[in-house]
Amino acid sequence: MAVSHCFSRAASAFTAVLLFSFGCVAASHIEDQAEQFFRSGHTNNWAVLVCTSRFWFNYRHVANTLSVYRSVKRLGIPDSHIVLMLADDMACNPRNPKPATVFSHKNMELNVYGDDVEVDYRSYEVTVENFLRVLTGRIPPSTPRSKRLLSDDRSNILIYMTGHGGNGFLKFQDSEEITNIELADAFEQMWQKRRYNELLFIIDTCQGASMYERFYSPNIMALASSQVGEDSLSHQPDPAIGVHLMDRYTFYVLEFLEEINPASQTNMNDLFQVCPKSLCVSTPGHRTDLFQRDPKNVLITDFFGSVRKVEITTETINLQQDSEIMESSYKEDQMDEELMEPLKYAEQLPVAQIIHQHFEDSFPLCSALHSF
Amino acid sequence: MGLLSDPVRRRALARLVLRLNAPLWALPVAWLERTMRSVGLEVYTQSFSRKLPFPDETHERYMVSGTNVYGILRAPRAASTESLVLTVPCGSDSTNSQAVGLLLALAAHFRGQIYWAKDIIFLVTEYDLLGTEAWLEAYHDVNVTGMQSSPLQGRAGAIQAAVALELSSDMVTSLDVAVEGLNGQLPNLDLLNLFQTFCQKGGLLCTLQGKLQPQDWTSLDGPLQGLQMLLLMVLRQASGRPHGSHGLFLRYRVEALTLRGINSFRQYKYDLVAVGKALEGMFRKLNHLLERLHQSFFLYLLPALSRFVSIGLYMPAAGFLLLVLGLKALELWMQLHEAGVGLEEPRGSPGPSAQGVGLASLVAPLLISQAMGLALYVLPVLGQHVAAQHFPVAEAEAVVLTLLAIYAAGLALPHNTHRVVSTQAPDRGWMALKLVALIYLALQLGCIALTNFSLGFLLAATMVPTAALAKPHGSRTLYAALLVLTSPAATLFGSLFLWRELQEAPLSLAEGWQLFLAALAQGVLEHHTYGALLFPLLSLGLYPCWLLFWNVLFWK
Numbered sequence: 001m002a003v004s005h006c007f008s009r010a011a012s013a014f015t016a017v018l019l020f021s022f023g024c025v026a027a028s029h030i031e032d033q034a035e036q037f038f039r040s041g042h043t044n045n046w047a048v049l050v051c052t053s054r055f056w057f058n059y060r061h062v063a064n065t066l067s068v069y070r071s072v073k074r075l076g077i078p079d080s081h082i083v084l085m086l087a088d089d090m091a092c093n094p095r096n097p098k099p100a101t102v103f104s105h106k107n108m109e110l111n112v113y114g115d116d117v118e119v120d121y122r123s124y125e126v127t128v129e130n131f132l133r134v135l136t137g138r139i140p141p142s143t144p145r146s147k148r149l150l151s152d153d154r155s156n157i158l159i160y161m162t163g164h165g166g167n168g169f170l171k172f173q174d175s176e177e178i179t180n181i182e183l184a185d186a187f188e189q190m191w192q193k194r195r196y197n198e199l200l201f202i203i204d205t206c207q208g209a210s211m212y213e214r215f216y217s218p219n220i221m222a223l224a225s226s227q228v229g230e231d232s233l234s235h236q237p238d239p240a241i242g243v244h245l246m247d248r249y250t251f252y253v254l255e256f257l258e259e260i261n262p263a264s265q266t267n268m269n270d271l272f273q274v275c276p277k278s279l280c281v282s283t284p285g286h287r288t289d290l291f292q293r294d295p296k297n298v299l300i301t302d303f304f305g306s307v308r309k310v311e312i313t314t315e316t317i318n319l320q321q322d323s324e325i326m327e328s329s330y331k332e333d334q335m336d337e338e339l340m341e342p343l344k345y346a347e348q349l350p351v352a353q354i355i356h357q358h359f360e361d362s363f364p365l366c367s368a369l370h371s372f
Numbered sequence: 373m374g375l376l377s378d379p380v381r382r383r384a385l386a387r388l389v390l391r392l393n394a395p396l397w398a399l400p401v402a403w404l405e406r407t408m409r410s411v412g413l414e415v416y417t418q419s420f421s422r423k424l425p426f427p428d429e430t431h432e433r434y435m436v437s438g439t440n441v442y443g444i445l446r447a448p449r450a451a452s453t454e455s456l457v458l459t460v461p462c463g464s465d466s467t468n469s470q471a472v473g474l475l476l477a478l479a480a481h482f483r484g485q486i487y488w489a490k491d492i493i494f495l496v497t498e499y500d501l502l503g504t505e506a507w508l509e510a511y512h513d514v515n516v517t518g519m520q521s522s523p524l525q526g527r528a529g530a531i532q533a534a535v536a537l538e539l540s541s542d543m544v545t546s547l548d549v550a551v552e553g554l555n556g557q558l559p560n561l562d563l564l565n566l567f568q569t570f571c572q573k574g575g576l577l578c579t580l581q582g583k584l585q586p587q588d589w590t591s592l593d594g595p596l597q598g599l600q601m602l603l604l605m606v607l608r609q610a611s612g613r614p615h616g617s618h619g620l621f622l623r624y625r626v627e628a629l630t631l632r633g634i635n636s637f638r639q640y641k642y643d644l645v646a647v648g649k650a651l652e653g654m655f656r657k658l659n660h661l662l663e664r665l666h667q668s669f670f671l672y673l674l675p676a677l678s679r680f681v682s683i684g685l686y687m688p689a690a691g692f693l694l695l696v697l698g699l700k701a702l703e704l705w706m707q708l709h710e711a712g713v714g715l716e717e718p719r720g721s722p723g724p725s726a727q728g729v730g731l732a733s734l735v736a737p738l739l740i741s742q743a744m745g746l747a748l749y750v751l752p753v754l755g756q757h758v759a760a761q762h763f764p765v766a767e768a769e770a771v772v773l774t775l776l777a778i779y780a781a782g783l784a785l786p787h788n789t790h791r792v793v794s795t796q797a798p799d800r801g802w803m804a805l806k807l808v809a810l811i812y813l814a815l816q817l818g819c820i821a822l823t824n825f826s827l828g829f830l831l832a833a834t835m836v837p838t839a840a841l842a843k844p845h846g847s848r849t850l851y852a853a854l855l856v857l858t859s860p861a862a863t864l865f866g867s868l869f870l871w872r873e874l875q876e877a878p879l880s881l882a883e884g885w886q887l888f889l890a891a892l893a894q895g896v897l898e899h900h901t902y903g904a905l906l907f908p909l910l911s912l913g914l915y916p917c918w919l920l921f922w923n924v925l926f927w928k
Contacts, residue, residue, distance in 0.1 A: 055662050056489075094450035094489035095660060242487075242656065 042156040042197045045306040046149060047072045047082045050131060052163030052172045054088035054123070059243040060234050062090045063104050064162045064204055064250040066112040071257040072158065075305030083134055083149055085121035087163075087173050097241060104246050104254060106238040120147050128178045135159075136189045153194035158202070158303045162250065165205030167228055168213075184214040191217040198291070200303040204249045206231040209285040221268065221291045221298070225249030225275075226282030233281050248280045260300050262307050268295035397464040399498040404441045407476055412483040413443030413494065420506030420521035425753045425900040426767045438498030440507045444528050445482055445492040455491040456658050457534035457626070458651070461617045463500035470539040470633075472496060474644050478651060489659055491528035497617070504536075504617045505902055512624055517903050533563060533658045533665065534628035535651065536617035543641040544633035546577040546584075547650070551629060551674070553619030555905050556609040556824030559627040560665040561672055561680060566657055567629060568677050570650040576642060579634070580677045581605060582875065598675030600874050605674055607871045609826035612906040613898060620902065627665045671825065683825070690821040693832040697814040700840045704807040711800050733801050734808060737923045738916075744782045745916035749908060751778060752896065772892045779861055782919050802844050802927035809920035813839055816913050827906070830867065831914060834858040839918075844927040851925055859918050860910045864891065 049072070051065035069084055091100050091113045102113040121130060133139050134149050151157055163170055169177040190196055201222040203211050208224030215222060225232040225247065234244035235251045246254070252275040260266060272286050272295070288295050301307045401417060408415045421437035446452060458478065460471040479494050497503030506521035511531070513523075549567055551558055571578035579585070581604040586597035614620050616630030633647060671683040752774040759770035813835065821828025838858045842851060856862060865888050872879045872887075879887065899907040 056660055092449075094447055095487050097485070097487040099449070099486070242660065 041154070042302065043154040044151070045077050045081060045156050045158070045303065046151045047077050047158040047160070048085075048134060048149060049082065050085045050126065050159075050161045050163075051087055052126060052161065052170060054173055056088075056090070056093055056095045057243055058088070058163075059090050059102070059241070060246050061162045061164075062086055062088060063102050063112060063246050065160065066102055066117070067104050067246070067250060067254040068160045068202075068257075069117070070112050070114060071254065071260070072304055075257075075260065075262055075301060076308075077304075077306040079116075079118040080146065081306065082118075083120050083147065084118065085126045085131065085134075086119050086123075087126040088123060095242075103238065103241065104251070106236050106245060108238070108240070118146070124173070126173060128172050128176050128182075131172075131178065132182065132186050135186045135195075137193065137195060149195070151195050154197050155195070156198045156200070156303050157196045158200050160202045160204075161211075162204040162247065165203070165207060165211065167207045168210045170203070170205055170211060180211045180214045183211060184216060187215060187220060188217045191219075198293075198302070202253075204232060204247050208232060212287050215287070215290060218290055219292060220287075221295065222287040223271065224285045225280070227285050230282040249275050249282070249284060252279060257300075257304065260304065262301060262305050264299070264301060266300045268298040268300065271300060397467060399439060399441065399462055399496065401439045401441055404472075404496055408441070408443035408479065408494065411443070411476060411480045413445050413479055414526055415441065415443045416524065416526040417441050418507060418510060418522055418524055420503065420510075420519060422502055422506070422519050422901065425897065426756050426771050436499055436502060438503055440495065440497045440503045442493055442495040442507070442526070443479060444526050445479060445488065445494070446528075447488040447491050448486050450489045452491050453529045454489075454532050455493055455528035455530070456655060457493045457495055457531055457621070457628075458655070459495040459497065459504065459534060459536045459617050461497045461500040461504055461536060461538070463498070466500070466538065466540070468538055468540075470542050470644070471537045473542075474537065474539065474648055474651075477644075478648055481648075481652065482655070487656075487659070490532060492655065493528055493531075501614060501617060501620060502901060504620050508620055508624060516623075517901060519901075531621070531624070531626045532661060534618060534621045534626050535654065536621075536628065536630040537633075537651070538616065538630065539633040539644075539647075541633070541635040542644055543635055544644075544647060545636050545638040545641050546579050546634050547571065547647065548579045548582055548632040548634050549629055549677070550615045550618065550632065552605065552608045552613075552615050553622035553628070554614040554902055555612045555623075556826055557619070557622040558609075558670060558672065559618070559622060559629060560670055561668040562665045563627045563629055564674075564677070565668070566654055567631070567650075570653045571677075573653065574646055574650050576646060576650060577638075577640070578677060580674060581608075582634070585676050585678070595675075598679065602673055602675040602681070604871065604874050606826040606830065607867055607874075609824065610830045610867070612824060612827065612904050613894070614902060614904075623903075625664075673826075686825065686829075687821075690817075690825065690829050690832055693829070693836050694814050694818055694821070696836050696840055697810050697817075701807050701810040701814070704803050704810070708800060708803050708807065711803075731804075734805055737805060737920060738808070740785065741782075741916035741919040741923070744778070744785065744919055745912045748775065748778045748782075748911040748915055753900070768893050769889075771896060772889050775892055775896070776861075779915070782915070783856070783922065785919060785923065802924050805920060805927070806842065806924045809917060809924065810839065812920070813914075813917045816909075816917060820909060820913075824905075827909075831860065831863065834863045834866075835860075835914070835918065839921050842921045842925050844925060848925065852922075855918075855922060855925060860914045864888065864910075 047069075049065050049069050051061045053061045065084070065086060069082065072082060073079070090096060090102050098108065100113065101108070101111045104110050104112045121134075134147070137149065139148055149157075161170060163172070165171060168180045171177050187199065187201075190199070196219070198219045199221070201212060201215075201220060203223070204225040205211075207226060207228050207230065209227045212220075212222035212224060213228075226249075233248050235246045235248045237244045253271075256271065256274045268288075272284075275284055277283050291298075405415050405417065418440045419437065420440065421435060423435055424433075427433050444455075458475060460468055460475050462468045462472065475494050475496070479492075482488065482492060495504075495507060497507060502519075505517060506519045507524070509515055509517070509519055510521040510524045511527065549564065551564060553559070568578065570576075577584075581601050583597070583601055583604075586594040586601075588594045589598075608615060616632075618628035618630040621628035631647075631651075635641075669680065669682055672680040673686060674680050752771040755774055756767045756770045759765065759774055760767050763770065763773075765773065817828050817832045817835075820831065835858050838851075838854045842855060865884070868887050868891060869879055869884055872884075895904070895907045898904040
């Protein structure tokens with residue numbers, strides 16, 4: 001009797017040990033999963049899609065932008081998080097033999113205009129100034145919410161631009177241009193104002209690679225449809241509509257994106273392979289040196305979709321230590337910035353001090369918050 | 373007893389005379405209106421009338437009056453700010469009824485499409501170009517030629533481009549395109565390229581100047597054919613006639629072409645569906661335009677449909693010719709200066725008076741030559757009735773013969789000028805006159821070459837050598853013959869022969885003379901009806917200048 005008692009006790013102890021070890025392993029597995037859960041570092045997605053050319057024969061640029069809009073919406077980014085800028089109205093152009101449609105494939109297979117397009121900047125509102133104001137957030141207070149890029153430091157932003165361009169510039173509406181230096185400076189402003197976590201910049205114009213040559217802010221990945229000195233070519237014309245419907249690069253990007261669904265694990269390296277020279281005639285290029293993560297770890301849906309990460313688990317996870325780590329890292333950042341502040345702004349206008357003083361004067365409660 | 377004593381015969385004769393007086397052919401206005409309305413266009417008519425300066429053979433009357441009919445196809449979704457025109461000029465000598473049929477068919481087809489962003493005007497004019505001019509003047513609300521046209525009730529915005537169509541039969545073997553317009557104006561080259569693109573796409577045979585396109589550019593054949601076509605274009609542009617309705621549109625800066633369907637002896641024929649497809653394609657492309665055609669050249673010469681010579685390449689040729697005149701004038705100036713200096717030394721005070729007399733002796737020939745030119749311009753039309761009364765000729769013939777008479781009278785001048793002016797000038801007087809004449813000629817030819825290069829070049833090529841060489845010494849008869857051969861009238865005569873030679877239909881001398889007289893009449897008529905500038909330029913500008921050289925040659 002005493003032996004069986006001992007045996008049962010030993011057995012229960014053994015099972016308890018086993019369960020405990022399993023629990024430990026499981027707990028660490030959950031914690032790994034939790035680590036992965038916050039891997040990408042972004043919590044919301046935005047898209048800024050710009051078509052810069054007007055006139056009926058630039059139908060393909062509007063079709064390009066609308067194809068990307070369609071994919072981005074389908075993968076989950078809502079209209080409230082998309083700033084769509086179209087420089088001309090192709091669907092309702094009197095020359096359109098199929099009014100209220102914009103086709104991307106010939107024989108009118110795919111209507112990218114759809115039923116619920118929401119254009120934020122239309123026609124003559126698409127200017128360089130408006131574009132830069134959208135990016136940097138320096139917008140007059142009367143601007144409606146749908147025309148603002150209300151991103152924060154945990155936003156992944158997709159910026160897609162198409163139109164006519166050249167070596168170092170992109171033409172807006174036949175009357176003005178934006179240079180690659182201006183664009184790079186705008187992105188730097190966005191970085192300093194912490195308006196993005198990571199940025200994906202895609203451009204489909206002639207000599208598109210020149211537009212991303214000058215970027216110098218961190219966390220930017222860029223793709224272009226052609227190298228400097230090459231022209232991006234258009235895809236097939238449609239005989240019924242009478243114009244070229246799409247540009248080659250975006251046509252093949254659209255085909256690639258049609259395969260993606262919100263659960264896809266396809267990564268950026270696959271996007272870099274889209275449209276090789278045999279199909280595109282021009283050589284697409286990309287730039288990843290400013291990006292901190294490895295492109296093969298970056299999912300397409302990190303930028304093109306707005307994926308709500310949901311993991312069902314029956315385990316409980318203790319995030320206490322993580323929050324401590326986060327707070328300590330936060331304090332470190334604070335100290336770093338406090339140390340760096342006088343060094344950073346030595347030669348420049350002491351913007352931080354001015355803002356800080358302003359805040360102190362008007363909102364004494366906010367002086368504890370760190371201004372940016 | 374005679375023809376008119378029998379009342380039956382009298383009535384028959386009266387009816388015959390009445391029928392002869394009535395127009396042989398008139399536009400079926402009511403039918404056109406009805407048909408266009410049934411197709412779905414907004415139809416309007418416009419009446420016009422014109423008093424011709426003299427009745428020529430085709431019109432046989434002073435007063436020409438007619439009606440234009442036009443229908444407007446409104447763009448379904450655009451404001452009517454711009455328009456395109458398809459025009460079919462109808463006249464008694466070329467009824468162009470097949471083209472009217474094609475126009476109506478195209479109108480019916482276009483009406484069913486929704487992609488028009490510009491209005492399309494389908495215009496049928498009476499009396500060919502007179503009706504077109506009346507319509508254009510009323511459309512743009514101007515009056516440059518003295519036409520009386522009723523104001524237009526329907527309008528469609530600024531005209532961006534126009535195509536004129538002339539078909540002689542319902543099967544065509546080739547389509548000929550005419551670009552030269554009034555006073556040598558040309559449409560934008562893009563319009564011609566558009567036509568050529570659709571020719572190639574539709575597999576149509578398209579010709580320029582009535583000749584096939586040269587295929588072989590590597591051997592000598594191609595360039596020679598190209599040269600022929602180039603010369604034909606130069607001759608047509610120099611004549612300054614509107615070679616089709618399109619020529620009148622160009623004045624209002626509306627790019628326009630004339631397409632002529634030619635039915636000749638070829639194996640492969642196209643029906644009107646093929647022509648209609650080409651026209652539809654052209655109109656659809658023009659519909660896509662957002663601005664006026666301005667990207668391509670406005671001044672060019674065409675050796676073939678797919679090749680052109682731009683102004684930067686051909687203008688230096690005229691420049692070099694005029695340089696000859698300039699250098700000759702400089703030489704004369706130097707000679708005059710030397711002779712003047714040489715003479716001043718022995719004579720003290722009479723020096724300036726000698727030069728003063730020299731200038732005075734110049735004024736008289738200048739004034740007299742200019743007066744002859746004025747007479748040449750004004751008298752033929754003014755004096756046609758007087759001439760018709762005294763001589764058994766019709767008014768048109770009277771005009772032409774008066775023209776020739778005054779021209780020839782000018783040749784007799786130098787022998788009389790010297791009686792008017794007391795020539796105290798030494799024999800350097802002719803140098804001064806020649807200097808003035810050279811500068812005058814250079815100025816005129818320069819101005820002409822800028823606006824109508826072909827005319828300027830043609831006149832320069834003929835007149836410059838003899839003008840530079842004219843002097844009273846040496847073999848007078850030889851120089852006189854040369855000068856007469858290169859006078860403006862002789863240039864016109866010669867170019868007619870050259871033109872027909874290039875078209876492979878050479879003229880005999882008698883035919884050439886008849887054609888020459890007809891050309892003179894046409895020149896005067898077109899100046900009065902459309903404002904063509906060849907007649908005034910030659911009579912008021914170049915003829916007096918040429919007379920000055922004639923004076924120099926016969927200087928005593």
